[in-house]
Amino acid sequence: MPAPIALGIIGFGIMGERLLRAALDHASEHVTVTGVWDPAQSAGARLAAIASAVPMLDGAAAVIEACECLYVAAPPAAHIPLAEQALAAGRAVFLEKPLATDLAAARAFVARFGDARVAVNFPMASSPAVAQLTAWRAGMNAQSLEIEVGFATWPRGWQRDAAGWLAHRAEGGFTREVVSHFLFLTRRQLGPLALIDAAAEYPPGDGSETLIRARLTAGGVPVTLSGGVGTTDKDDHNTWTLDHAIRLRDWSFAERRGADGAWRQAEDAVPNERLRPLVLRGQLAGVATMTRGEAHPLATLREALEVQEIVEAILAR
Incomplete structure (x- = not known):
C-alpha cells in the first residue's frame, strides 16, 4: 500500500475537528495530518487536547508548506x-463547500482549475447508505423526486x-x-440540474x-424541494424520496417501501453519528488517491459549481 499522504488543515471548527479525528482514528493508512492552523485562540488548546502530536502552525503558508x-x-x-495559494505551491486541495458565495469567482476558479487535483467535501460520495440506494435504484425508471x-x-x-457566519445571509443559511x-x-443519481422556479423567505x-420552495429537474426527472426553520422539533430532519x-x-437511513406501504430500513442501517466515521474514512481514502493523481469518487469542482449555481439561484428568488 502507498504511504499515507501528508494532509494539512486550515480551519479547526466543527468540520476541521471531525476530519482530524477521522484521520487519526479511522484513516491513518490513507493520510497523516502534518499541521493545522486556525486564527481562533481556543483552537490551539482544543487541538492539543485531541492530538498533542499534531502541531498548530503559525499561518496558512506554514500549513501549505x-x-x-x-x-x-x-x-x-x-x-x-x-485553494489558489495551495495550488500555486503544487499541492492538491480538498475544499469544503460552497466554493464561494460569489458565483463569478467560483466560475472563474473552476474554469482555471477544473482539471487540477481539487475535490469538494460532499460526504454522500462515500456513504454506504447512498450505495444501498444506488443498488435499489438499479432497474428503476425514475419519475419523481421529493427533497x-x-x-x-x-x-x-x-x-x-x-x-x-452561519446565521447570516452573506455566507450562511441551510440551503x-x-x-x-x-x-x-x-445530480449523482439522476443527472444535470435545472431550476424551474423557486422562492425564499428571510x-x-x-x-x-x-x-425555501423550489421546483427543478435532474436528468429530466421532476424534483420538488422544500425546507424551513421551525418546522420540526429535531435539530435536523431530512428526506430524499425517489418515486415514493x-x-x-x-442522512444515514436507506429505506424502501414495502407492499404494505410501510418504510423499512436496510438491515445494516445505523444513525448518522455511527455512520459518519465510515463515510469520512471513505472520503479520506479518496483524498489520498486524488492527491496521487488517480481516479477517485469525490465531488469534482464542476459538480460543486453546478450545485452552487442552483443554490444561489434559489436564494436570489
Missing part, C-alpha cells in the same frame, strides 16, 4: 484564496460557535450548508433564509 494536500475548512469567503429538510433552529444546536448535499446526491435584517419507493432519511 508542510502538506501534500490542503483541507480547507474555513468560512466560505476564504475557500478560493486558500425535504427541516430544522428546529438555525444554526443547529451543535453549530452555535459558528453562528457568526448552502445542507440542501447542497441533497442537490449533489440528486427575516428582517441580514439573517439567513427561514423557508426508496428514500434516504436523516
Whole structure:
C-alpha cells in the first residue's frame, strides 16, 4: 500500500475537528495530518487536547508548506484564496463547500482549475447508505423526486460557535450548508440540474433564509424541494424520496417501501453519528488517491459549481 499522504488543515471548527479525528482514528493508512492552523485562540488548546502530536502552525503558508494536500475548512469567503495559494505551491486541495458565495469567482476558479487535483467535501460520495440506494435504484425508471429538510433552529444546536457566519445571509443559511448535499446526491443519481422556479423567505435584517420552495429537474426527472426553520422539533430532519419507493432519511437511513406501504430500513442501517466515521474514512481514502493523481469518487469542482449555481439561484428568488 502507498504511504499515507501528508494532509494539512486550515480551519479547526466543527468540520476541521471531525476530519482530524477521522484521520487519526479511522484513516491513518490513507493520510497523516502534518499541521493545522486556525486564527481562533481556543483552537490551539482544543487541538492539543485531541492530538498533542499534531502541531498548530503559525499561518496558512506554514500549513501549505508542510502538506501534500490542503483541507480547507474555513468560512466560505476564504475557500478560493486558500485553494489558489495551495495550488500555486503544487499541492492538491480538498475544499469544503460552497466554493464561494460569489458565483463569478467560483466560475472563474473552476474554469482555471477544473482539471487540477481539487475535490469538494460532499460526504454522500462515500456513504454506504447512498450505495444501498444506488443498488435499489438499479432497474428503476425514475419519475419523481421529493427533497425535504427541516430544522428546529438555525444554526443547529451543535453549530452555535459558528453562528457568526452561519446565521447570516452573506455566507450562511441551510440551503448552502445542507440542501447542497441533497442537490449533489440528486445530480449523482439522476443527472444535470435545472431550476424551474423557486422562492425564499428571510427575516428582517441580514439573517439567513427561514423557508425555501423550489421546483427543478435532474436528468429530466421532476424534483420538488422544500425546507424551513421551525418546522420540526429535531435539530435536523431530512428526506430524499425517489418515486415514493426508496428514500434516504436523516442522512444515514436507506429505506424502501414495502407492499404494505410501510418504510423499512436496510438491515445494516445505523444513525448518522455511527455512520459518519465510515463515510469520512471513505472520503479520506479518496483524498489520498486524488492527491496521487488517480481516479477517485469525490465531488469534482464542476459538480460543486453546478450545485452552487442552483443554490444561489434559489436564494436570489
